[in-house]
Amino acid sequence: MKTDIAVIGGGASGITAAIAAKEANRRADVTIIEKLPRTGKKIIASGNGKCNLSNKKISEYNYHGSVRAVDIIGNMPDYTSFFTDYLGVLCVSGSEGREGGIYPRSNSSNTIVNAMRMKLDELGIKEICGCEITGIIPENNGYTLICGDENIHCKRVIIAAGGYAAPSFGTDGGIMRLLKNMGYKTSKICPAVAPLRVNPDKLKGLKGVRVKGEISAVSGGRILRTERGEMQFNENNISGICVFNLAYLFAEYEGKLSLKADFLPDMSWDELKNYLENIRKSRGNLPLEELLTGIFVKNLAVYIVKNSIENPLTDRISTLSNSGIQSVLNRIKSLEFEVCGCSPWQNSQSTMGGIHASCVDGNLQSRLHKGIYLCGEILDTAGDCGGYNLQWAWSSGMLAGGSCGKSLKGAGK
Numbered sequence: 001m002k003t004d005i006a007v008i009g010g011g012a013s014g015i016t017a018a019i020a021a022k023e024a025n026r027r028a029d030v031t032i033i034e035k036l037p038r039t040g041k042k043i044i045a046s047g048n049g050k051c052n053l054s055n056k057k058i059s060e061y062n063y064h065g066s067v068r069a070v071d072i073i074g075n076m077p078d079y080t081s082f083f084t085d086y087l088g089v090l091c092v093s094g095s096e097g098r099e100g101g102i103y104p105r106s107n108s109s110n111t112i113v114n115a116m117r118m119k120l121d122e123l124g125i126k127e128i129c130g131c132e133i134t135g136i137i138p139e140n141n142g143y144t145l146i147c148g149d150e151n152i153h154c155k156r157v158i159i160a161a162g163g164y165a166a167p168s169f170g171t172d173g174g175i176m177r178l179l180k181n182m183g184y185k186t187s188k189i190c191p192a193v194a195p196l197r198v199n200p201d202k203l204k205g206l207k208g209v210r211v212k213g214e215i216s217a218v219s220g221g222r223i224l225r226t227e228r229g230e231m232q233f234n235e236n237n238i239s240g241i242c243v244f245n246l247a248y249l250f251a252e253y254e255g256k257l258s259l260k261a262d263f264l265p266d267m268s269w270d271e272l273k274n275y276l277e278n279i280r281k282s283r284g285n286l287p288l289e290e291l292l293t294g295i296f297v298k299n300l301a302v303y304i305v306k307n308s309i310e311n312p313l314t315d316r317i318s319t320l321s322n323s324g325i326q327s328v329l330n331r332i333k334s335l336e337f338e339v340c341g342c343s344p345w346q347n348s349q350s351t352m353g354g355i356h357a358s359c360v361d362g363n364l365q366s367r368l369h370k371g372i373y374l375c376g377e378i379l380d381t382a383g384d385c386g387g388y389n390l391q392w393a394w395s396s397g398m399l400a401g402g403s404c405g406k407s408l409k410g411a412g413k
């Protein structure tokens with residue numbers, strides 16, 4: 001089989017790249033090659049089926065890795081131009097109180113995929129599904145892609161095969177390993193937008209607790225990043241969007257990373273101390289077990305008191321010493337959990353690390369192989385939770401596809 005431009009991977013970045021390539025060069029024959037039986041499967045699952053496709057506030061702070069994602073995003077058409085003006089999809093911001101997040105107005109990710117598929121049809125872009133590329137061989141004037149017994153000959157290749165996150169959507173890092181064997185440099189890889197594992201002993205009694213607060217990633221006593229939101233305590237990990245946004249730090253700080261929780265960030269240490277001293281006075285007859293009943297859900301309230309003081313919880317609150325109050329305070333405002341691992345890939349939404357920025361030029365063309373372009377999660381950038389990863393996929397797809405299409409001017413029929 002022959003095509004001018006072969007796009008490996010029919011996810012968010014691959015579909016966008018195919019569209020951009022065809023728009024840049026209507027004469028080029030563009031084909032998406034997808035391993036799964038259909039394209040766009042991860043987009044459909046995104047944002048709990050609602051597709052948080054972008055964010056109103058995009059800055060450097062939201063992207064991590066060697067690729068300068070925010071510069072590329074800033075130079076590409078924004079979500080309104082691409083989705084509303086070009087694809088006809090109406091978008092709204094802030095579904096479910098998620099500040100800044102942009103969603104399709106329909107509240108359904110299918111709207112996005114349907115609009116993209118219609119555009120692929122309109123432009124005459126072909127799809128070959130159920131075809132896993134296992135080899136990319138440079139040849140005169142292009143490349144041969146290996147898919148089982150089939151060879152696909154093309155002039156240009158756009159690699160949009162994603163990373164390692166959520167392998168049930170076709171992303172097991174196979175193409176990343178292939179590129180490594182072809183000489184591409186990768187930076188350290190770990191799950192991003194994912195829970196972080198902590199010692200299960202430290203979590204005993206907390207399983208099932210959900211609490212709003214502040215959580216910081218700490219290393220060597222230094223706070224690396226602080227997030228606010230709902231923390232969820234599970235058997236061997238802590239999750240919630242606020243933790244998801246810290247997971248990427250595991251790649252750099254493995255073995256020396258902790259999470260420090262402040263369960264009452266809106267109250268200062270002094271205010272809280274006064275509050276506890278008042279309780280000791282006014283509710284001194286109650287058992288210690290009830291000390292924090294007015295502040296937290298039962299399991300968390302008991303966990304904090306139990307781990308702060310040695311007295312039996314049946315003792316009266318009035319027996320609480322000043323150092324006992326300090327110890328309770330410490331656990332409410334600064335409870336530290338050592339991170340002992342990251343989550344399995346199936347529980348993560350993105351990949352920290354990937355093909356290093358030094359392997360591509362400003363148009364996302366490979367510096368190692370002319371005519372190969374890369375886009376999306378396979379590149380070394382991970383966005384925060386909140387529409388940042390999909391925005392990167394669309395923007396990098398536009399850049400790689402557009403540059404690739406232009407580079408072939410005059411090719412095709």
Ligand SMILES: Cc1cc2nc3c(=O)[nH]c(=O)nc-3n(C[C@H](O)[C@H](O)[C@H](O)COP(=O)(O)OP(=O)(O)OC[C@H]3O[C@@H](n4cnc5c(N)ncnc54)[C@H](O)[C@@H]3O)c2cc1C
Nearest residue numbers: 009011012013035047052133162166170376377387389390
């Ligand atoms: C459950 C879930 C929810 C998410 N929700 C959001 C959200 O709401 N907002 C947000 O911004 N981000 C979200 N993300 C992250 C976001 O979906 C991804 O970062 C983005 O889809 C990556 O796009 P991509 O095109 O680079 O890769 P992918 O979408 O992963 O697509 C890569 C494609 O390449 C195919 N492929 C892989 N290897 C081969 C091969 N060898 N041959 C042929 N094809 C191959 C795969 O089958 C896959 O279809 C979510 C992720 C998950 C898992």
